[in-house]
Amino acid sequence: MAPTTATEARPARKARPARAKKPEGQWKIDGTTPLNRDEEVKQEDPAMDVRRRVIDVYSKQGFAAIPEDDVLKRFKWLGIYTQRRQDLGGELTGQLENYELSDHYFMMRVRFDGGLASPARLRAVGEISRDYARSTADFTDRQNIQLHWIRIEDVPTIWEKLESVGLTTLMGCGDVPRVILGSPVAGVAVDEVIDATPAIEEIQRDYLPREDIKNLPRKFKTAISGNSRQDVTHEVQDVAFIGSEHPEHGPGFEVLVGGGLSTNPMLAQSLGAWVPLEKVPEVWYGVVSIFRDYGYRRLRNRARLKFLVAEWGVEKFRQVLEGEYLGYQLEDGPRQPINPGNRDHIGIHPQRDGRFYLGVKPTVGHTTGEQLIAIADVAERFGIERIRTTADKELIFLDVEREQLGPLAAALDEVGLYSNPSEFRRGIISCTGLEFCKLAHVTTKARAIELVDDLEDRLGDLDVPLKIALNGCPNACARTQVSDIGLKGQTVTDADGNRVEGFQVHLGGSMSLDPNFGRKLKGHKVIADELGDYVVRVVNNYKRERNDGEQFREWVQRADEEALK
Structure with a gap:
């Protein structure tokens, strides 16, 4: 008999059972039992119901009367957030709890769906700003206007004035469909493929009021434009419809899903579908409904549509959209070429x-x-x-x-x-920053204004577009990853060992030339007080080394790292 080997003598190991995958909070798969406090709050009391409490109770009794779940969570559905206390520096961001950073004043976001304004609307917002917001007013990159220093006592009066000119703050924030971006020159531009205004109006009128889309996993961003300039940053939206000429059916829209920036940037992907104007609202509602039913709710940092699209792929996403939500197949359509020029309308x-x-x-x-x-x-x-x-x-x-x-x-x-x-003033953008935002590490808006003045004094102008973005934190509200010069705020150490405001540098991002997230300079940070010197140095290096017709972002991709520091 052959001797028993050591391997044969060893008893077989029992296979470990596969670790059960944690539920993601997908309603159609895991059920609707809340998996975190945010989800519990939304189910305990519909967020929009807090509006009546603001009018009847909080505006009369003052800030101290507002419970924490209302002021820090449900108020977002009303388009208002507490703003940052003025005595807390950027080094405390992430160190203190939200309620500790919060002041007794609010940021208020006024929706301008499609960017539709008028003299009467601007006058009304201006008078509100003058009378109730210490004259603050900022246009945002989502076509809204934001006000600050709002007292809870004044909110009902402000709402009445806004409603008198057809404006609202409701659903300006929160886990809902946010303002719908639209071409600012819809219906008038010579270079328009199709006017998307009827679709935006139908969504506003017939879909946004529906209760079944008032509790999404997180925010949902939409852009709809029929302009050939592709003027709504469609690559970074949850869903976007851009003008597309079908060879058989004529003008309509290409559909893209799953875009977004923040700490996990992803570009939207095309469904390969063409949608006629009259079908845009129901296709939009189908995409929102997929997010509601299949979106990840357990972890807030994964509760965006882009993560679902990344896991499923666009082929499965389109199949689910057609099979479970629309009940018909979408027309296949051509991919739209990227518009390489300026997308603004200056x-x-x-x-x-x-x-x-x-x-x-x-x-x-x-x-x-x-x-x-x-x-x-x-x-x-x-x-x-x-x-x-x-x-x-x-x-x-x-x-x-x-x-x-x-x-x-x-x-x-x-x-x-x-x-x-100048191209510097034309292309610069910033978030709210440390002045008012509880997530920010550095001052951005005032610094951006100073930077533009400095660049114009020292460089005059530039003969190519240059997008500069200053962001106070990693969340990329100012689109740092898709800018020529993206500056992400953080606390840094200066030469003397002091902790000061500074920026991590991100170069060469783009949405209009070979969309990409550019080039991050490892370990390279710029002290805020030296920002002007840094930008001047890099721009001068570009001007000296560029080839004929070469854009800044193209030069960045081939430039030696020393030229970028």
Whole structure:
């Protein structure tokens, strides 16, 4: 008999049972039992019900009467957040709890779906800003206007004034479909593929009021534009519809899903489908419903549609959309080529009707209440009724007669807008930053304004577009990863060992040329006080080394690392 080997003598190991996968909180798979406190709060009391408590109780009894779950969680559905206490520096971000960082004042976000503004609307927001918000007013890269220093006692009065001009703050924040981005020149632009306005209006009228989309896993961002400039940052939205000419069916829309930035940036992916204008609202509702039913709710940092799209893939996503939510198959459609040029609308442009529109820039979108009122005065003086906000924080004045263009531009320049900005002023963007945001580590808005002035003094102008983004934290509200020069705020150590404000540098990101997230310089950080010197140095290196016709982001991809520091 052959001897028994050591291997044969060893008893067989029992296979370990596979570790059960934790439920992700997907309602259609795991059920609707809440898996965290945020989900519990939403199920305990519908968030929109808090509006009545604001009117009847909190505005009369003051801030101290507001329970924590309402002020820190449900108030977001009303478009208001507590703002940061003014005496707490950036080094305390992440060290203190949300309630410890919160002041007794609020940021208020006014929705401008599709960017639809008017002199009456700007005047109303300007008067609210002047009377109740210490004259703060900031245009955002989601076509909204944000106010600060709002007291709970004044909120009902503010709501009444906004409603009188067709505006609202409701669903400006929270786990809901946020404001719908739209082309600011929809219906008038010569370079338009199709006017998306009817689709945006139908979603606002027939879908946004529905209770079944008031509790999503997290925020849901939408963009719908039929303009060939692709002027709504569609690559970083949860769902986007962009103008597409079908070879058989004519103008309609290509659908993209799963975009988003923050700490896990992902570009939206095309479903390979073409949708006619009249089907856009129901396809939008189908995508929102997938997010509601299959989105991940257990962990807030994974509760965005982009993670579901990344796991499923667009093929499965389209199959589920068609099979479970639409009940029909979508038409296959062509992929739209990326528009490589400027996507903003600065300057003078022709309209289809022979008139013109004029795009101007408030520096980093910053204005005051008095300035908004002055802008409304100018528009009324020139007989302009239609004004638009944009995803690049511009203001667009529609329906301008040729002979009015020069005088209108001069009048707007006089109230602090820029009709012919330098590329530095045209391309800069910033988030709210440390001044008001509880997530921020550094000051951004004031520093961005200073940076533009410094660059114009030292460099004059640039002959190519240059997108500069200053963000106060990793959440990328200012789109740092898709900017030529992206600056992510953090606390850094200076040469003397002091902890000071600074930025991590991210270069060469893009949405309009070979969309990508650019090049992060490992270990390279810039002290905030030296930011102007750094940008001047890099821009001068680019000007010295570039090839004919080479854009900044193209040079970054091939440049030696020393030239980028």
